[in-house]
Amino acid sequence: MPTLNELIHQPARLRIMAALIALDSDSQVEFTYLRDLLGLTDGNLGGHLRKLEEAGYVAIAKTFVARKPRTYVVATSAGRRAFDEHVAALEEILRGEEQSVEL
Amino acid sequence: MNVTRDEAQESLVTIQQVMVQTRRAVASSGAYVMIIWGVVWFFGFLASQLIHSILVGWIWLILDVLGGLGTWMVGRKMGRRVRTPFGSRLGLFWLALVFYTALWIWIAWPLDPMRTMLLSITALMFGYVVMGLWLGTAVAWVGLAVTALALLGFYLLPAYFALWMALLGGGTMIGSGLYMSRFWR
Numbered sequence: 497m498p499t500l501n502e503l504i505h506q507p508a509r510l511r512i513m514a515a516l517i518a519l520d521s522d523s524q525v526e527f528t529y530l531r532d533l534l535g536l537t538d539g540n541l542g543g544h545l546r547k548l549e550e551a552g553y554v555a556i557a558k559t560f561v562a563r564k565p566r567t568y569v570v571a572t573s574a575g576r577r578a579f580d581e582h583v584a585a586l587e588e589i590l591r592g593e594e595q596s597v598e599l
Numbered sequence: 600m601n602v603t604r605d606e607a608q609e610s611l612v613t614i615q616q617v618m619v620q621t622r623r624a625v626a627s628s629g630a631y632v633m634i635i636w637g638v639v640w641f642f643g644f645l646a647s648q649l650i651h652s653i654l655v656g657w658i659w660l661i662l663d664v665l666g667g668l669g670t671w672m673v674g675r676k677m678g679r680r681v682r683t684p685f686g687s688r689l690g691l692f693w694l695a696l697v698f699y700t701a702l703w704i705w706i707a708w709p710l711d712p713m714r715t716m717l718l719s720i721t722a723l724m725f726g727y728v729v730m731g732l733w734l735g736t737a738v739a740w741v742g743l744a745v746t747a748l749a750l751l752g753f754y755l756l757p758a759y760f761a762l763w764m765a766l767l768g769g770g771t772m773i774g775s776g777l778y779m780s781r782f783w784r
Contacts, residue, residue, distance in 0.1 A: 500602060505610070507613070510613060510614065514613070514614040514617035514618050515617050515618070515621040518617070518618035518621040518622050519621065519622075522683065523683035523685070524682040525680070526679060526680045526682075529680040529681065534617070562679075568682060583614065586602075586610050586611050587607075587611065589602055589603075589604055589607035590604055590611070
């Protein structure tokens with residue numbers, strides 16, 4: 497039975513994961529593009545990404561493009577699995593079974 | 600804290616909205632390419648309709664080079680935002696399609712100028728339909744609409760075919776591109 501994921505359930509992190517999962521598994525999104533897409537601030541996005549990275553749900557790569565530093569983010573396979581399970585748990589709740597998660 | 604059915608539904612709706620928004624934002628770079636080639640078509644076909652000399656070939660060549668440069672710049676900019684192997688495969692697909700279109704024209708030669716235009720248009724619109732399968736059905740619909748318009752113009756208004764394609768073919772691509780860039784961001 498799929499269970500809700502406390503870390504992913506937080507609204508901003510849910511949106512971050514949804515945006516990353518929407519792309520191919522080998523697609524990396526640039527930090528500022530993701531920030532603008534989700535309407536978050538630098539600090540807010542950075543903080544949530546750090547938590548997701550600590551959980552192994554996203555990987556963050558810093559690199560240089562045209563001599564400018566850029567940060568790219570990608571959902572890991574563990575992150576994709578955790579997200580899928582969270583979505584399955586939400587769908588299960590919709591079908592009738594209420595779940596609880598400590599937030 | 601309990602997650603109620605309403606909260607679960609709200610979360611699922613949010614997930615769906617963000618996923619659609621993300622895919623569309625990434626695909627919207629294709630909108631700029633569509634606008635670029637709509638402008639190329641508009642001026643190229645307008646020249647084909649109004650100018651009857653070897654100059655038309657040169658106008659098309661210059662417009663195609665400018666269109667290619669614009670496409671490359673858009674692809675480069677988008678490649679910085681989202682790094683994906685899909686981007687380079689997309690470029691290679693278009694190169695292959697242009698090569699095969701030229702090959703088919705060469706095989707079918709001699710062709711009158713109108714049939715050459717129709718063959719090029721339908722082959723490139725086939726590319727849009729294929730792109731639509733990957734990027735979003737709207738792109739495929741643009742491909743199908745322009746193909747239908749090209750066939751209509753070819754059979755019903757042969758004397759004004761190039762003008763037809765400038766206004767409706769180029770216009771459809773510019774209009775669709777503007778719509779996608781405005782609402783898919």
